[in-house]
Amino acid sequence: MLRKRVTDPPSDHEDAVSAVGEVRGQVKRPRWTYWLKRGLLALCVIYIAVPFLLRVFPDIIKQLVYSNRIRVPFFVDLSQPADLGLNHTINMHLTSEEGVSLGVWHTVPESQWKEAQGKDFAWYQNSLGGGTPIVIYLHGNGGTRAASHRVGLANVLSAVGYHVLVLDYRGFGDSSGEPTEEGLTTDACYLYHWVKERSGNSPVVIWGHSIGTGVATNSAVKLMEQGVVVDGVILEGAFTNVRQEGAHHPFGWFYWKFPGFEYFFLDTMAENNIIFPSDENLKKMRSRLLILHAEDDHIVPIQMAQQLYQIAKKTQTSEQVKMVSFAGSLGYLHNGLYKDPQLPGIIKQFVQSL
Numbered sequence: 001m002l003r004k005r006v007t008d009p010p011s012d013h014e015d016a017v018s019a020v021g022e023v024r025g026q027v028k029r030p031r032w033t034y035w036l037k038r039g040l041l042a043l044c045v046i047y048i049a050v051p052f053l054l055r056v057f058p059d060i061i062k063q064l065v066y067s068n069r070i071r072v073p074f075f076v077d078l079s080q081p082a083d084l085g086l087n088h089t090i091n092m093h094l095t096s097e098e099g100v101s102l103g104v105w106h107t108v109p110e111s112q113w114k115e116a117q118g119k120d121f122a123w124y125q126n127s128l129g130g131g132t133p134i135v136i137y138l139h140g141n142g143g144t145r146a147a148s149h150r151v152g153l154a155n156v157l158s159a160v161g162y163h164v165l166v167l168d169y170r171g172f173g174d175s176s177g178e179p180t181e182e183g184l185t186t187d188a189c190y191l192y193h194w195v196k197e198r199s200g201n202s203p204v205v206i207w208g209h210s211i212g213t214g215v216a217t218n219s220a221v222k223l224m225e226q227g228v229v230v231d232g233v234i235l236e237g238a239f240t241n242v243r244q245e246g247a248h249h250p251f252g253w254f255y256w257k258f259p260g261f262e263y264f265f266l267d268t269m270a271e272n273n274i275i276f277p278s279d280e281n282l283k284k285m286r287s288r289l290l291i292l293h294a295e296d297d298h299i300v301p302i303q304m305a306q307q308l309y310q311i312a313k314k315t316q317t318s319e320q321v322k323m324v325s326f327a328g329s330l331g332y333l334h335n336g337l338y339k340d341p342q343l344p345g346i347i348k349q350f351v352q353s354l
Contacts, residue, residue, distance in 0.1 A: 055263075061272065072143045129199055137209070139166065140210025162351070175187075192223065291322070298333050
């Protein structure tokens with residue numbers, strides 16, 4: 001005879017355990033959500049803390065503006081420019097003021113590269129007086145004179161037939177000291193005087209890029225106050241002044257809606273003498289001026305360069321001021337103008353007009 005097996009009904013205890021298990025299953029979350037929440041909270045805290053830290057510790061904003069601690073490219077021996085293809089270049093150190101040693105590269109025209117092999121410091125100095133145009137290049141923030149776009153421009157200018165002197169301001173590269181706006185301007189003026197003492201009748205042009213444009217216009221005005229009018233000034237990727245540039249800089253995009261943005265960021269820079277007022281400087285300058293700017297510059301909007309061009313035109317004749325823009329489709333952004341095949345011709349035409 002078959003007997004039907006009767007299953008005992010679950011006890012009240014079993015029902016309770018099952019119910020608890022179901023509830024626990026509903027509230028249990030993957031472990032990654034825990035860390036995601038903690039990560040987002042940390043980002044929010046950092047985001048809010050940064051403006052207050054900048055206000056309390058203004059040296060932080062100096063590091064952000066100059067970025068001189070970022071010494072890229074890494075593992076480059078600045079005393080050996082030939083390692084970067086500059087085999088007609090000498091490395092030297094000049095003292096702009098007591099306690100400040102500046103690392104400088106002097107590249108001679110490409111036509112002299114064979115003659116330059118094995119030559120000493122004295123030969124390079126004497127070569128400046130040969131009547132060939134000389135360009136003093138003032139680079140932007142971050143990195144050293146060994147950055148690829150800076151080496152690239154030195155090669156372009158050398159190929160055109162010019163001497164090129166590229167310095168690392170105080171605090172940059174292998175130069176001693178700490179950067180300040182006044183200090184960078186002092187370094188540039190010192191190098192200009194050093195070159196002029198050795199250049200004879202050779203024309204000397206100051207070329208500034210990015211923050212170097214602020215150094216270039218500061219220097220041109222300071223030299224005018226000393227009775228010297230620079231032969232020519234070239235501004236590449238130029239901004240009007242640091243206050244306006246700070247409001248448009250990619251870093252500022254994260255904070256431009258932050259309550260008190262001007263107080264925490266822009267006022268802090270001004271109070272620490274980080275101004276670089278190229279817009280005001282151009283009202284005083286009397287040097288021939290060439291402005292170069294890429295339409296797709298992602299660091300400095302081209303509208304700033306156009307504003308500088310209009311200011312300069314009001315204070316000088318149209319023959320003394322020229323602006324050349326480069327189409328955004330070329331993809332030069334902020335650092336790539338040296339790649340343009342038309343650049344050598346543009347520079348030659350400008351220098352020949354001096």
